Amino acid sequence: MAAEKSIGACGLCGQKFTKAGMARHLTSCVGTREGVGAAHPESKSDQHGYHVVVDGPFREYWLHLAVSAKARLADLDAFLRAIWLECCDHLSAFTINGTAYTQSPLRESGDRSMSDRVGTLLSPGLRFSYVYDFGSSTELTLQVVGLLPQPTEKTVLVLARNDPPDIVCTECGQPATSVCAECRWEGTGWLCSACAPDHECGEEMLLPVVNSPRVGVCGYTGQH
Template sequence: MGNSGKCALCGRVYTKRGMSRHLKSCLKKNMIPGKGDPAKGGQAGGGLILSVEGYDDPQYWLYLEMPFETELYELDQFLRQIWLECCGHMSAFKIRGNYYNTAPSSEWDEKDMDICVHSILSPGERFIHVYDFGSSTVLALKIIDLAPARAFPGEEITILARNTAPQYRCDYCNSIAVKICPECSFDGKGWLCEKCAEKHPCGEEMLLPVANSPRVGVCGYSG
C-alpha cells in the first residue's frame, strides 16, 4: 500500500495516478463560493497544483496546492520541512536548464530563490529539486494545473495528498523494520527490526529511524 495515499479534502484513498485524476474533480467540488473562488466572493486568489516525488523513489509522493505568490525559497523551505532537512545542506532547483540555488554562484550563472514560481513555470512543466550536493536527495516536480481558486485559502503551501508510509521488512529476519543503517543500506542490508537493531555490529548510535521520506537513511535524517 506504500504507493497509495489519502486525499486531504475527502479522505478517500487512491494510488498516485488515481489521485491525480481524483483531485481534478475533488478540488472543483471543494472550491466552494465564499470559501475559495474569488469570482464568487471568496477571499483567496488562485493557486498552483503540483506533484512532487522522489526522483529515484517515486513511491514517496505529494500533491500540493500553493498560492500564486509563492516564491521558490518558500517551496524549498516546505520540502525541507516535510521531507529533507537533516543538517542545513545547500539545495537548488533546476528549471529549464537554469539553477536557482540557496547560495548562488555568479561564476556558474546561478540565480537565487527569490522568484515567484508562477512567473517561471506553466502547467505541464517538470523540474527538479536537489537537496545536499554530497549525499543528494533529488525530487521530481511537475506543475499539474493553475486553479482559479484554492481549496485551502489563507493557508500557505498545503498538502492535498500524500503517500501512506511504506512498510519495510528487516533484511535479517523479515520482521517490520524500524531502523535503517546508512552504512549497510549501500549493500541492501540496511533495514533493521527492533531486535536486530540492538545487536547490529555498526552500533545502535549509527542507526536512523524509518521515516516516510525519500531521504530515509541518508546523512543524519531522522524524520
C-alpha cells in the same frame, strides 16, 4: 523497499488512491473544498495556484501539492525541507528550464535567486527538479499537472501524500523501525527493534524509518 503499489490518502476527503489515481481524483475533489478549486484558465497569473506532483528517487514516496502563484521558490524549498528533507541545513537548488535557483546565487555562475515567484516560472505540464544536499544528495522531480483558481491560505498546501511504505526487517521479516546508514546502500540494513541491537555496524549507525525519500541518509530523523 516495498514492491507493492504505493497508495496515499487525499488530504481533502480522506479517500485512498495510488499516485496516478490521486491525480485524477484531485481534479474533481479540489473543486469542492474551501481554499482550492477547479482549474480556471482565465485566472490572472497572480490569482491562481498550481497543482504540483513531487516524486522522490524511490517510487514509494510522492506528494501532491497546491502551490500559490504568489509563493516564492524559497517557500517551496522551506516546505520540502520541513516535510521530507532537513537534517543538517544543507544547501539546495531548483533547476527550471535549465536555470539553477539557489539560496545564495553566484553572479558569475548564471544562477538565480530563490526569491523569484512561482507564478513567473511555472506553467501546466512543466517538469523541473530539486536537489537537497550536494554531498549525500536527495533529488526530487516535480511536475505541474494543472492550475488552481485561487492561492491557498498557505503558500504551499499538501493535497495528498503517500502512506508510509511497508518495509520489513532484513533479518526476520518483522516491520522495520530503523535502518543502517551504511548497509542501506546495498539494499540491506532494515531492522526491527529486536534485531537492531545486534547489528554488526553498531547502533550509532542506525536511523529511524520515516516516511521520506531521505530515510537513512546523513542524519535525517524526520523530526525537523
